[in-house]
Amino acid sequence: MTRSRFSAETSADPPHWQEILAPPQNETPEQREARKQREARDASHSRRIDEELRADAAEQKKTKEAIKVLLLGQAHAGKSTVIKNLQLAYAKDEWLEERMSWKVVIQLNLARAVNTIIDAIHEELESGAETSLDNTHKMLSLKLGPLRNVQAELEAGLGSASIDDPDAQDADMFAQCDPDTMISVTPPPRDDTPSPHGEFYVNNNMRWQQALKKITPSRSPRAVEDAPPHLRKHVKALEDVTEVLAGCRDEIRTLWKDSVVKALLKSRPDIKLEDSSPFFLADVDRIATTTYEPSDDDVLRCRLRTTAVQEYSFTLAKKDWIFYDFSGSRSARAGWFSYFDDVTAVIFLAPVSVFDEVDETGTNRLRDSMSLWKTLCSEKLLMRAQLVLFLNKCDVLDHKLKSTKAQIKDYFPSFKDRSNDTKTVCKYFRTYFYEIMQQCSPKTGAAVPRTLFAHYTTAVDKKQTAYTLNAVKDAIVRDYLETAKFI
Template sequence: MPSATRSLPPSRKEPEDTWPPPLELSDETLEERELRLEKEREAKRVSDAIDLALNTEREALKKNAHGAKILLLGAIHCACSKSTVLKNFMLKFSPTTFHAEAEIWRPVIHLNLVRSVNFILNLLSPRSASGSTSPTANSPLDDTLRRLCFSLAPLKSVEMSLTKRISGSASPVVLDSSTTSADSPYAHYHPAKASEISVRSGAGWKGLLKFRRHSNASLRAHAQTISLRLWRNPDVQEKLREEDISLKNQPACTFLEDVARITQEDYFPSPDDVLRARVSTIGPEEHRIPMESSLENGNGKDWIIYDVGGDRSQRGLSSNILDSLSALLTDSIAFNQALAEDETVNRLADSMKLWRMICSNPLLASVDLILLLNKIDILDAQLKAGVQFSNYVTSYKKDLPNETAAVSRYLLEMFTSLHKQHSTKKRKMHPHLTCAIDTKATATVITHIQELILIKILSETSIL
């Protein structure tokens, strides 16, 4: 049966994209044609509106392709705190990935241990690590310490080997301060950072270590000498006290207390070991944390955490991440310490200066801020040891309690007041007292941050 569809003669055919469409029915009246064209125009308008809505939704999905974005800020002396918080995020949201990467931290932990040992050896040498003669160096070492220093001397080459393996740098590690150059890792070798090594962001040091298992035979051979004879030597502890150096307050230096375990051939880093391991990253860095459970944040998306660095030269903000929720970390114990980069600047004063800069930045005016006052455990230990907070923070009256609860409350009030004074417009601030190496307590804080971000995302999508 022939088709009932009528077509125009070849001479009357027009391109398919011609608008309005050509008249196909020769018996269609002018009024019928206008009515048909009006209906087709309306159908096209509806179709275009649907296409526009779909494109808008697609772009919105691209923008919110991740569960959350956090801009992580902090002073330079908070680098290790920020690193530990990042590891806590990984441990909570992506535990499988965290445990899979634990082996990568094995050489880092060994390097932290070796650098701590070499720091002590350097302190016992005739000249201190800073290049000037130390008060304790004027006292001659007894035979026991002299023999210990001689027997542990090979660890200098172990440190150089581990440093090269992790950072990929071929530059030698110089322990003799008389030959230390400006480019040497020891040019900025400060007691507060005695166990850290710096790598540049994006250097891929984890990738270099992923498929390598290094030998720790030399370190294992010296384990007993390190733990039982050097670190626990009363003269060594006395020299550290005289120099006002508290290595026990450095998380990575706790490996000195557990040398036998971490130097075993079959040693596998525990979560606590990974949290205490220290590698300082120079420059801004992006961290993607995959959400292993869709129940964790409601949509199973990745989290992106931007660390722009804490050095004064790294405190610029990138415009493409200013819609992120920001977190500032600052050490609550910093009241009695100076910056390693500028010994004339108090750490607490520098943290407050950075906080004012963040609060007053107009680009961050619409960003909710999270303040983490970290290392509350060390603050507690220092105050209990008799360190007077009022001697360093003169605005804290001497008749006020020199106790953790009162001091931490005062610190929170200081930062809250600065936030109110310097914010360009009213916005929320969420302060927390934290101990980043306490995984349970930090997990509670992270859960609170997660809830805040989820509420923020839902409010921006008009769901709330």
């Protein structure tokens, strides 16, 4: 047999690796010890690399096999509230561990709501128009002035790089703040006082929660005493914020119950309070206290906008699930499409209560949801994904229909002369979204038409939402198994 050139050349003088790797014959004891330490370090480093590679491979396999669900919808649709409900139902220990960290966000929501109302009072008084507001309201505004600084400092501490520009990048300042100046109740070192009308946001939900876990006031005084000095200072700063809110409790209650203020807010549709604001304002005697601890309902109702994609992992029905919570702002929607590949299901939230509202572009907000829904239904990458529709904020819709003269037919002419009650309206919008799906879904030639799981939801109602999510979970698992041909 003819031997290869390589084997012929090497076989004549085979390498003796033992000789090559053997230590020098004249190695001193000191050199031998240094060599052994170096070899041990190299071996340890090699093992770490191998372990990391195995862990990465296992994580990639786990991610590939996980049930992936996208939570989509416009801003303020209720996506993050659904995530909170999932945590409450399926990650109870983590939920309980993080619940106290939401206290700062709830306090911020309360301060922003009050400042929004105070701004409306100032505008009315300075407009020169005839008004029922008087010196009592002026004095009330002055007494509530400290809440302006509370809002500014809580926002700075939580981590917004820009209050008025929701599309700004580098939104997380929390990790960049000097530990000695991160939170304080003194006026911020800038001239422009933040307006409560510009929506505050953070870039990443995980980072601010991790940071706040370190500085949330502990129930144990000893734990605070044993903490590092800069963390003790943060705890003191948050306690000061709580003291300021508690000191303004009576004035906040008076403001919210004032009939003239209520009439002003009702006459000014341009003044937008968060859906949760009435809940917190009406319960100020419980929230604005030095002993306040958030309840589950408080956390479900509080609002904190995020701009980055948030990823959450759960184990449901003995399977790994990954939920992706996306920002619903117009500038962020283009980023949705990069996640459409290999998706098991899409939960789309459409807030039906916004049928009479317009966004910053002048577009009817519910029609904007319908336009987004049309885009998702027609997307070929989602052709095999299970579609789940949450017609959300039915409670807000019910209140609006009962407390105002708003008529659905004025915004959706095809509603015609149907009864303007919540049940009829919800059924109409469900049919509307279903018909969009039928008309816009890609033609596959499948014998069974595309199915839609639609639910009327109030995401802040934890009992109802837990029931709905359980039904959705079962439907998604069944569809997942059918697709995998296991049943």
